[in-house]
Amino acid sequence: DAHEGERGRDGEVKIIYWQAPSIMNPYLSGGTKDIEAASLVLEPLARYDENGTMVPFLATEIPTVENGGVSEDLQSITWTIDPDVTWSDGTAVTARDVQFTFEYCTAEGGGCAQGAKFGNVESVEIIDDKTVKVNFDGPAPNPYQAFVGQESPIIQAAQFAECLGPRAPECTDANFQPIGTGPFVVTDFRVNDVIQFAANESYRVPNKPAFATVTLKGGGDATAAGRAVLETGEFDYAWNLQLAPDVIASMAEAGQGTPVSAFGTLVERIEMNLTNPSPDVPEGERSTVAAPHPFLSDPAVREALSIAIDRDLLVEIGYGQAGRPTCNLVPAPVLYASDNTACLTQDIDRANALLDEAGYMDTDGDGVRETPDGLPLSILYQTSTNAVRQDFQALIKEWWTEIGVETELRNIDGSVFFGGDPGSPDTFQRFYADVEMYANNFPGTDPQAYLGAYLCDNIPSPDTQWQGENINRFCDPEYDALWAEMAATADLDERGRIGKQLNDMVTKDSNVIVPLVDRGRVSAHSNTLGGVILNTWDSELWNVADWYRIGDNR
Amino acid sequence: MPDGALPVLDVRDLKTVFKTRAGEVHAVNDVSFSLKPGELLGVVGESGSGKSVTMMSLLGLLPSPPADVRGGTVAFDGKDLLKVDRETLRSVRGGKIGFVFQDPMTSLNPVFTVGQQIAEPLRKHMGMNKKQAAARSQELLELVGIPDAKRRLADYPHQFSGGMRQRVMIAIALACDPQVLIADEPTTALDVTIQAQILELMKELRSKLGMAVIWITHDLGVIAGIADRVIVMYGGQIAEHAPVRELFGNPQHPYTRALLKTIPTIHGERAARLTVIEGQPPLMVGPPVACPFRDRCDVAFERCTRENPPRYDVGPGHDAACFYDANTGAPRDA
Amino acid sequence: MLTYTLRRLLMSIPTLLFIAFVIFMLLELAPGDPMASMPLTIPPEVKQQMREALGLGQPWYVRFPLWLNQFFIVEPQYWFDNTFGTNFADGAQRIISFQSRAPVFDVIAERIPQTLWVVGMSYVVGVLIALPIGIISAYKQYSVFDQSGTFITMIGFSIPPFFTGPLLIVIFAVQLDWLPSIYDTTHQVVDWETFKFQMWQMVLPVMVLALQTTAQIARYMRASMLDNLGQDYVRTARAKGLTESVVVMKHVLRNSMIPVITVIALGIPSIFGGAIITEQVFKVNGLGQLLILALQGSDIPMVMTITFLLAVLIVLMNLIADVLYGVFDPRIRYD
Amino acid sequence: MTKRAPQASADNLLPAGDPVAPAPAPARNQWWDVWDQFKTHKGALIGLGFLIFITLFVLIGPLLWDVDPTKTDIRNKDYRPIYTALWDSSAKTGWHKPLGSDNLGRDILANMMQGGRISLAVGWTAMILAVFLGTLIGVMAGYFRRLDGLLMRFTDLVLALPLLPLLLVMMLLFRDPLRAAFGPENGIFILIVIGIGITSWMQTARIVRGDVMALKEREFVLAARSIGTPARRMITRHLLPNVLSPIMVSATLGLATAIITESALSFLGLGFPPDFATWGKILNDSVPRMVQFPERVILPGLAISLTVLSVNYIGDGLRDALDPRIRGH
Amino acid sequence: MLDDPKEPLVSVRDLKMHFPIYKGLFRRRAGEVKAVDGVSFDVMEGETLGLVGESGCGKSTCGRAVLRLYDITSGAISIDGKEIGNTAQSKLRTMRPTMQMVFQDPQASLNPRMTVEAIIKEPLDEHTKLSEKEKRDKVGELMDAVGLNRKFAKRYPHAFSGGQRQRIGIARALALNPKFIVCDEPIAALDVSIQAQVVNLLEDLQEQFGLTYLFISHDLSMVRHIATRVAVMYLGKIVELAPREALYADPLHPYTQALLSAVPEPDPSLASRTERIILKGDVPSPSNPPEGCNFCTRCPAVMDICKRIEPDYREVKPGHFTACHLYNDPNDTAEFTAGHEAKKSTNKERVT
Numbered sequence A: 001d002a003h004e005g006e007r008g009r010d011g012e013v014k015i016i017y018w019q020a021p022s023i024m025n026p027y028l029s030g031g032t033k034d035i036e037a038a039s040l041v042l043e044p045l046a047r048y049d050e051n052g053t054m055v056p057f058l059a060t061e062i063p064t065v066e067n068g069g070v071s072e073d074l075q076s077i078t079w080t081i082d083p084d085v086t087w088s089d090g091t092a093v094t095a096r097d098v099q100f101t102f103e104y105c106t107a108e109g110g111g112c113a114q115g116a117k118f119g120n121v122e123s124v125e126i127i128d129d130k131t132v133k134v135n136f137d138g139p140a141p142n143p144y145q146a147f148v149g150q151e152s153p154i155i156q157a158a159q160f161a162e163c164l165g166p167r168a169p170e171c172t173d174a175n176f177q178p179i180g181t182g183p184f185v186v187t188d189f190r191v192n193d194v195i196q197f198a199a200n201e202s203y204r205v206p207n208k209p210a211f212a213t214v215t216l217k218g219g220g221d222a223t224a225a226g227r228a229v230l231e232t233g234e235f236d237y238a239w240n241l242q243l244a245p246d247v248i249a250s251m252a253e254a255g256q257g258t259p260v261s262a263f264g265t266l267v268e269r270i271e272m273n274l275t276n277p278s279p280d281v282p283e284g285e286r287s288t289v290a291a292p293h294p295f296l297s298d299p300a301v302r303e304a305l306s307i308a309i310d311r312d313l314l315v316e317i318g319y320g321q322a323g324r325p326t327c328n329l330v331p332a333p334v335l336y337a338s339d340n341t342a343c344l345t346q347d348i349d350r351a352n353a354l355l356d357e358a359g360y361m362d363t364d365g366d367g368v369r370e371t372p373d374g375l376p377l378s379i380l381y382q383t384s385t386n387a388v389r390q391d392f393q394a395l396i397k398e399w400w401t402e403i404g405v406e407t408e409l410r411n412i413d414g415s416v417f418f419g420g421d422p423g424s425p426d427t428f429q430r431f432y433a434d435v436e437m438y439a440n441n442f443p444g445t446d447p448q449a450y451l452g453a454y455l456c457d458n459i460p461s462p463d464t465q466w467q468g469e470n471i472n473r474f475c476d477p478e479y480d481a482l483w484a485e486m487a488a489t490a491d492l493d494e495r496g497r498i499g500k501q502l503n504d505m506v507t508k509d510s511n512v513i514v515p516l517v518d519r520g521r522v523s524a525h526s527n528t529l530g531g532v533i534l535n536t537w538d539s540e541l542w543n544v545a546d547w548y549r550i551g552d553n554r
Numbered sequence B: 001m002p003d004g005a006l007p008v009l010d011v012r013d014l015k016t017v018f019k020t021r022a023g024e025v026h027a028v029n030d031v032s033f034s035l036k037p038g039e040l041l042g043v044v045g046e047s048g049s050g051k052s053v054t055m056m057s058l059l060g061l062l063p064s065p066p067a068d069v070r071g072g073t074v075a076f077d078g079k080d081l082l083k084v085d086r087e088t089l090r091s092v093r094g095g096k097i098g099f100v101f102q103d104p105m106t107s108l109n110p111v112f113t114v115g116q117q118i119a120e121p122l123r124k125h126m127g128m129n130k131k132q133a134a135a136r137s138q139e140l141l142e143l144v145g146i147p148d149a150k151r152r153l154a155d156y157p158h159q160f161s162g163g164m165r166q167r168v169m170i171a172i173a174l175a176c177d178p179q180v181l182i183a184d185e186p187t188t189a190l191d192v193t194i195q196a197q198i199l200e201l202m203k204e205l206r207s208k209l210g211m212a213v214i215w216i217t218h219d220l221g222v223i224a225g226i227a228d229r230v231i232v233m234y235g236g237q238i239a240e241h242a243p244v245r246e247l248f249g250n251p252q253h254p255y256t257r258a259l260l261k262t263i264p265t266i267h268g269e270r271a272a273r274l275t276v277i278e279g280q281p282p283l284m285v286g287p288p289v290a291c292p293f294r295d296r297c298d299v300a301f302e303r304c305t306r307e308n309p310p311r312y313d314v315g316p317g318h319d320a321a322c323f324y325d326a327n328t329g330a331p332r333d334a
Numbered sequence C: 001m002l003t004y005t006l007r008r009l010l011m012s013i014p015t016l017l018f019i020a021f022v023i024f025m026l027l028e029l030a031p032g033d034p035m036a037s038m039p040l041t042i043p044p045e046v047k048q049q050m051r052e053a054l055g056l057g058q059p060w061y062v063r064f065p066l067w068l069n070q071f072f073i074v075e076p077q078y079w080f081d082n083t084f085g086t087n088f089a090d091g092a093q094r095i096i097s098f099q100s101r102a103p104v105f106d107v108i109a110e111r112i113p114q115t116l117w118v119v120g121m122s123y124v125v126g127v128l129i130a131l132p133i134g135i136i137s138a139y140k141q142y143s144v145f146d147q148s149g150t151f152i153t154m155i156g157f158s159i160p161p162f163f164t165g166p167l168l169i170v171i172f173a174v175q176l177d178w179l180p181s182i183y184d185t186t187h188q189v190v191d192w193e194t195f196k197f198q199m200w201q202m203v204l205p206v207m208v209l210a211l212q213t214t215a216q217i218a219r220y221m222r223a224s225m226l227d228n229l230g231q232d233y234v235r236t237a238r239a240k241g242l243t244e245s246v247v248v249m250k251h252v253l254r255n256s257m258i259p260v261i262t263v264i265a266l267g268i269p270s271i272f273g274g275a276i277i278t279e280q281v282f283k284v285n286g287l288g289q290l291l292i293l294a295l296q297g298s299d300i301p302m303v304m305t306i307t308f309l310l311a312v313l314i315v316l317m318n319l320i321a322d323v324l325y326g327v328f329d330p331r332i333r334y335d
Numbered sequence D: 001m002t003k004r005a006p007q008a009s010a011d012n013l014l015p016a017g018d019p020v021a022p023a024p025a026p027a028r029n030q031w032w033d034v035w036d037q038f039k040t041h042k043g044a045l046i047g048l049g050f051l052i053f054i055t056l057f058v059l060i061g062p063l064l065w066d067v068d069p070t071k072t073d074i075r076n077k078d079y080r081p082i083y084t085a086l087w088d089s090s091a092k093t094g095w096h097k098p099l100g101s102d103n104l105g106r107d108i109l110a111n112m113m114q115g116g117r118i119s120l121a122v123g124w125t126a127m128i129l130a131v132f133l134g135t136l137i138g139v140m141a142g143y144f145r146r147l148d149g150l151l152m153r154f155t156d157l158v159l160a161l162p163l164l165p166l167l168l169v170m171m172l173l174f175r176d177p178l179r180a181a182f183g184p185e186n187g188i189f190i191l192i193v194i195g196i197g198i199t200s201w202m203q204t205a206r207i208v209r210g211d212v213m214a215l216k217e218r219e220f221v222l223a224a225r226s227i228g229t230p231a232r233r234m235i236t237r238h239l240l241p242n243v244l245s246p247i248m249v250s251a252t253l254g255l256a257t258a259i260i261t262e263s264a265l266s267f268l269g270l271g272f273p274p275d276f277a278t279w280g281k282i283l284n285d286s287v288p289r290m291v292q293f294p295e296r297v298i299l300p301g302l303a304i305s306l307t308v309l310s311v312n313y314i315g316d317g318l319r320d321a322l323d324p325r326i327r328g329h
Numbered sequence E: 001m002l003d004d005p006k007e008p009l010v011s012v013r014d015l016k017m018h019f020p021i022y023k024g025l026f027r028r029r030a031g032e033v034k035a036v037d038g039v040s041f042d043v044m045e046g047e048t049l050g051l052v053g054e055s056g057c058g059k060s061t062c063g064r065a066v067l068r069l070y071d072i073t074s075g076a077i078s079i080d081g082k083e084i085g086n087t088a089q090s091k092l093r094t095m096r097p098t099m100q101m102v103f104q105d106p107q108a109s110l111n112p113r114m115t116v117e118a119i120i121k122e123p124l125d126e127h128t129k130l131s132e133k134e135k136r137d138k139v140g141e142l143m144d145a146v147g148l149n150r151k152f153a154k155r156y157p158h159a160f161s162g163g164q165r166q167r168i169g170i171a172r173a174l175a176l177n178p179k180f181i182v183c184d185e186p187i188a189a190l191d192v193s194i195q196a197q198v199v200n201l202l203e204d205l206q207e208q209f210g211l212t213y214l215f216i217s218h219d220l221s222m223v224r225h226i227a228t229r230v231a232v233m234y235l236g237k238i239v240e241l242a243p244r245e246a247l248y249a250d251p252l253h254p255y256t257q258a259l260l261s262a263v264p265e266p267d268p269s270l271a272s273r274t275e276r277i278i279l280k281g282d283v284p285s286p287s288n289p290p291e292g293c294n295f296c297t298r299c300p301a302v303m304d305i306c307k308r309i310e311p312d313y314r315e316v317k318p319g320h321f322t323a324c325h326l327y328n329d330p331n332d333t334a335e336f337t338a339g340h341e342a343k344k345s346t347n348k349e350r351v352t
């Protein structure tokens, strides 16, 4: 077979990330680009494969209740470290490293980006050199949070010993060139620019990786990245080509590379504001539960808005093979995916009928319906700046016009929209608009925390500095109760059932969230690059050790 | 002044026009004169009468377009300067004919030292090296009476006063021992006391170096003190040409006479009222068909508006372009 | 001259401090958040902790003096320590980027070479193209060359780089496959071959950037040449018998360059900050790209430091422009 | 004294010196003279022609071609301009989409008109604002010695300010009040125009200041002072008309910069609402599809460039025409 | 005119105008250009005081300072009975109509972007409340007065010859019926044939409107023609002031003598006969004048005392003022004159 041979036989592989990685330590930056770059070097105990199945990496096996790795009461999980694994400096990986990783992320003042992963971890105990036990502060139905997946890899205790808490940022060398167990080691790190790696001579799998060096270039835009792989062949792999499908298709015609896609849990959705964002409402009550929305609080309106949308067309325009219409907040894994398809067919007539029934008529003949109080159905529709989103806005605006709803569009720079600045009126949490559109997903395969966003407690308000994930201001005691039940359930099927029910409550039943597209990922690799398996559950570069050069077997 | 000697410079029927939007300006019309070795020829005339253009035409210094030297010959050194190739012309410029311009304030390049500017023609025409040129520059500065010459070579023009700058200009013009020096209003911009200094210097240099000089000015006083022969220009033509005493003593052209009358003096009778030459200078658009001075002339008659008068001999070395004979008080015959 | 320079330098200190303050307050007021680039999967309370770890919990009147101290005292100490092996800084906190947690100055130092290579080079190229165009245009005023030169430079000026950049890429990198579309910042020039490669990869970005420079400088050059061609000293030079090339290229040019040099000097700060789009298009990750990423990521220390350095450059270039005027024009003497 | 020779020669060129020269009829407005001179500048005439054309195109065009520029029409997306049919008969063209349609089927002709309206409006107003500010500050700094240091330092300050955060802060502070007062579109228009205007006056200010400083030393200013002209009229009557030509140059460059900056802003998400086309934005959005649909970048690119060029030439012509010395008689 | 001394219309006492020079790191005032350094004179009603001197000696500065176009360093100026030496510029505005100025360079002193009418009308706009029509009439009258065709009102300055431009400047100065006009080298930039026209015009206007002139010039022959009394300036100071005839016939100060002798004589027969005093060297810098008498560096009759003590400016003969050590003792003029004659013969270069 062509891709067998000694380590480093295939020379260099060039990867382009149009968002440039700025740090190699996932604990200091939660940014996807940084985490993925780090995943070439740092590895967790276990990670997910392309199907979302957990596979052991540094651990010998996945601990379960069955094999005794997870305690019966779900209060602890015990991992055994693969004895073959060594750090790239040749020293052995020990239980202390695992324990240190926990200490590192939970140290006071460190601002660890993965704090949530360790939220329910009470302590990490060293059983022996290669065995480590994680104790939870209560029963943990999903014990595979800490040390699993690309976000919480193991870092070397020796290297980071001096970098706890507030001192974390001072360890520039460690943050840029961490010692890891992965197939590559960093040889040169340039902030927001380019990272160079060389094969890890102590990598546990013999003859891997096939490439001697990796160049990971950052910066630019998705178009240029796609062009570099698909058209000019200057690069071997381009990450996350957020481009219109026709653009990708025409680039692919050049024949230098192939776009690949895979689906995960990322859903592009419209969120409805259940509270009144009007500037006429006094500040302090604006967009809070104190002021319910004049018409979006009516489920009929929300449903009408939802079914007026032609999701197929949105997919065709915006994502092509990297998207599929969805009505679910949790589109995957199968266990949690509800069979909810009601919204998939656009039905303008029914939407009109719904509005008519609910008493929203166009009384003054300007083409815009009014509420029974005479308030026009006029919607401010905001989203972040992004070509596809702007196309969506244009299309949706038109459909909504057809059902007598007037729409004003607004796009906001992503750094403001997704920023949590409590002083800015333009953050998605503050939600000074009637509807807004963005995409979100959850890490790993368990949606419990994700669904927990819609609890009454999580409503952002001036009191919480507008922090909180329940941005629709949805509040249903039934939902809260059901979620609590899920949090206490360990049985997977049962969890699946509750998950689906929760999903339906916020989507199908109430249309508080209007899912649009289940967004997959499109990346592209050169036709000479073999072994690429696109994985949306973990780092895209998760199996870089298996990559090889096709037809080039020196 | 050696009367019979061959002229160093002989200009015949020089004609220069400027192409402008308003039409062709005939700035110089059939101007002829000659310059004998060692002699100082004064050129006077009011502003715009074509004095500068005449001199610049000789050396091809006018920008073309708009200027166009239409005809005539300029015999110098056995060649016609209007026909020679550019290289020869350049070797004459600054080499055999030196030029001093009117305004010492702007005629020197402000960003080069005086030394560099004097050395330039030396290196170009005499093939001197840097050192020789520097030594010669110093000599030249001393020659024109600038004290502390060696140090001042390194100074920039702005560090010199107007009078000194004009001396530097003269030094540049003299650099290559020219046979002819053309000085275009070299003292107009200067104060009387400084002007007196320069005039003195000029007399001294001429006796020392024995070159021929053309001195343009519109100050008759300067002419009276320095020139051997004088040309009076008006409207692009030579109105009168005479030895200096002859001109002042026996002016033949009405313009010369008017000019002599307009200027007040510090000696003699103080006029109650200054005499004025009424009217405006001619436009010179289109070729001359009549006497350019006719509109302002007090003796003009019908013929003056029809014909352009040729230069009539009125005495030894004295001619005037006028149909009116001042001696007889009557028109000349056709 | 020296005292003049010193005086101007001294005077610029309060100005710069004030500029620093204004920039700081502007960034403070601006609605960005360094956490915006974090995935939404990170819960708000974790984000809040991260913010605090970055020091964002402190009010501005604590953070601004802190930054001043770091910029003016700690960083020079570090630099000194590094050069002379002393230990003045004594582990004091340097200015740390929010995004990368790297000392801001180290990142900037890393970017300077490629900025100079590409942006600097493009400026040089632009100027080198502009000067002859300006000179010839003026010397042959209203000629075909002059007219078409004006036309082309104006076109160049009016087309935005986000159009010319991709256009050139499509033509030269995709269709013709002559030049790379992505700049390799790790490339080391060691021999002729690598030098050639370096030149190749610089061609496109340099072309795009130079287009902008050329248009402006050429116009200034032309105007300045026209001013000087009509001066009396040009006639003097001709009367000395100098050849036309010496007259124009020595006498006229030297004088015409004086105002143009100051224009060139004043343009330098804007090219450092203004090459953002071109850097982005060709992935020349220079200072412009660093700044835009920092802006998008609300990396306040980075933005603050880079913009302040640009401000220093602006003030400095103003000064240099004035001093150059004095150097090139002997009539001007500062004292 | 030094000016004497050229001045004297100019005199003789002009019939003014000649008392018999016919004086211009008093009824004739001096703007006719300006126009006469302007006419002699070929570039300026062509420029004016194009500017009138493009202005009519964006103003009257939508009346004649009343297609809603924001109307999407997926079935008719990706049409090529009608002229493509000349060399490529298989191209998807149609008379109902004369310049083709974009990826959502929006009509490009309608968008070009709509975009042109906004681009031109932004360009002109922002440029006028910038030129106004630049002139004001330049004149103040140049004329009042005491203000000079302060104003020039202020200029440095504004030069140093990063545009992006500045605009973000402006958005933050003023968007909602302006939106309430002028409506969403006009509000954002005002904001953008002001944003561009207040960040692009510095070059003008520097140039104007230099020129004013030089003018201040001219004798006619002294003459005006001897008459007792107060500072305000000294500026409006004597200084401003004489710094017209550098201002004109800044203005032409400023128009280009404003149009381009606006598009860069849309690119950064700070511009107009997404359903609001501008030339810059059309250009920007089409860059990824440049190979398949070159017209989508070329049309707006050409529109921007030609507008800028024609304004530049008009500026040249006007500068000459407004200068009585060049205008002649 | 000489015989009936009138009241002084303008009286200047110890006028100083120093332009500061700033130096050093903090722009400390390091010295000054003493452009005018203690000048006193009177201008009688209806007379013309000529002010002559070399370029850079401070004539223009003096003229401008008298009109308070500068903020003067010190001194007293009274015009028409009003003290304006240290009146604020804003208050001076109302005084402007009495005092006007005609400038040296007719090209530079006219705004190239204003029509002739606008230029002449400007003072009317500023100081009168006339209607547009009245103003236009007045402009017409003024144009008549200075001999400009009314038809030219709408033209721009560039379309005129130098002499015509100077007429425009004069018309502007006349617009407000001033009493006192400073003419700052009004003919220096003009061609000889035109100079006479302007001078004649000035004389006519003086007669017609009873004007008083301060006539600045470096053309001694023209000053002799127009001035009633003449003041000679050298390096910021008046070195001699006398009635015209007295000055030209019997110049006292060595500088005046040199100046007069340097004037080229347009009569070749006279030219060769007059003796020339050729001064050596250049005028010292006004920022660093020599100690003692300002003229001591170039003076052909220099004495020791000249290099130490500044001579007083005093009346040596009736109406004839000078500042020279040669005439130090007013009681013994004769002796000094003799001494001076002696010096003259030894020290100066004789040219024939």
Ligand SMILES: Nc1ncnc2c1ncn2[C@@H]1O[C@H](COP(=O)(O)OP(=O)(O)OP(=O)(O)O)[C@@H](O)[C@H]1O
Pocket (backbone or CB within 6 Å): B018, B019, B020, B025, B027, B045, B046, B047, B048, B049, B050, B051, B052, B053, B054, B066, B218, B284, D004, D005, D008, D009, D010, D012, D013
């Ligand atoms: N570049 C030019 N374009 C058009 N006409 C010109 C040009 N240069 C000179 N002239 C014309 O040529 C004529 C002669 O000018 P010239 O400079 O020779 O006069 P001049 O006698 O030297 O006067 P001055 O005493 O002022 O130096 C003038 O009428 C002038 O208008």
Ligand SMILES: Nc1ncnc2c1ncn2[C@@H]1O[C@H](COP(=O)(O)OP(=O)(O)OP(=O)(O)O)[C@@H](O)[C@H]1O
Pocket (backbone or CB within 6 Å): E019, E020, E033, E034, E035, E053, E054, E055, E056, E057, E058, E059, E060, E061, E062, E218, E286
């Ligand atoms: N604004 C100023 N600042 C500094 N120095 C000045 C200023 N104006 C004039 N001077 C200096 O004052 C001195 C006198 O100048 P002024 O113009 O009064 O001379 P002038 O006698 O009128 O000379 P000219 O005959 O050349 O007009 C000169 O040395 C000049 O450099």
Ligand SMILES: [Mg+2]
Pocket (backbone or CB within 6 Å): B051, B052, B053, B102, B184, B185, D005
């Ligand atoms: Mg001349």
Ligand SMILES: [Mg+2]
Pocket (backbone or CB within 6 Å): E059, E060, E061, E104, E185
């Ligand atoms: Mg003067």
